[in-house]
């Protein structure tokens with residue numbers, strides 16, 4: 158009776174089952190993987206949000222499938238201040254970055270078609286692709302002299318490959334797509350007739366002292382879809398607004414926009430109050446982002462200090478950007494066994510392999526947004542778990 162798109166729904170791994178069992182037994186679980194900014198104390202107050210959402214206009218629906226012109230102008234201004242010119246008729250508002258992915262997959266792919274994706278990467282991509290009937294073909298990112306770069310020997314296509322995806326900067330590695338890799342991706346896309354899809358939700362979170370190579374929204378040579386949204390840019394995931402920038406050669410972008418407009422028109426997914434609030438949110442978000450960058454830097458420092466002080470033999474991978482910390486475990490430690498032990502100590506973290514991190518170096522991935530007390534308590538529990546593993 159059900160479609161095979163949801164075949165992933167039949168698999169629950171042992172770790173998730175053990176976590177559910179612990180919660181059902183009423184035992185506490187300190188979730189060090191929680192990256193919801195509100196849970197970490199970074200949320201707009203009701204006093205600030207209320208007037209933004211109660212604007213004149215909330216009582217109507219504007220029929221423009223691309224989204225309200227005022228909201229798109231604000232997104233276009235966001236890119237101007239990052240050095241890219243994005244005309245408002247090349248911008249589509251969506252309900253989230255995840256929805257933006259699904260619209261771009263609908264636009265580019267027939268069921269069974271392929272999209273090239275980096276590995277490691279953000280695991281929700283697999284779910285979104287499966288729901289669109291799209292197959293992901295991974296290409297490998299490897300660490301060279303401390304930097305994540307594309308292993309070009311792993312880039313391959315077949316007749317059903319439609320697009321290549323980049324995450325700039327990546328979750329979980331935090332690596333920006335550097336100049337060399339940008340040229341590699343552009344050249345590969347051009348040679349194979351692929352579109353580029355570039356996820357930039359973490360663009361505004363470079364670590365201190367790291368120069369961002371900038372947005373792809375000004376791309377002129379290859380049909381490119383840049384995805385982002387308010388969940389990270391304005392720390393407002395609950396408002397459900399994302400967007401797609403269509404960039405590239407004029408003829409291809411025009412045709413892509415014409416087709417995307419049909420998809421947008423079928424859903425009209427973005428609610429009016431959030432669109433009306435968007436210009437203010439984008440204009441006022443930087444101080445909140447600065448607080449998040451500070452918290453993440455503190456979390457990273459705590460993690461590094463812990464690895465230096467403890468005798469566990471863990472290391473912290475460099476984090477050029479983003480909110481995520483990657484802790485490598487001592488060689489020979491079995492991730493699942495360690496994570497089960499961590500869970501019995503009341504702490505939940507993600508194994509690196511959830512994100513496609515190489516299994517040759519066992520690792521765990523955690524959110525550096527975690528409030529300081531929780532992070533310290535969590536690391537002590539991880540220490541105990543490691544000693545038992």
Ligand SMILES: Cc1ncc(COP(=O)(O)O)c(C=O)c1O
Nearest residue numbers: 253254255279328358386388399
């Ligand atoms: C790299 C990346 N892209 C997209 C998303 C999803 O963003 P949204 O909440 O706008 O759907 C996330 C969420 O964590 C993410 O890490």
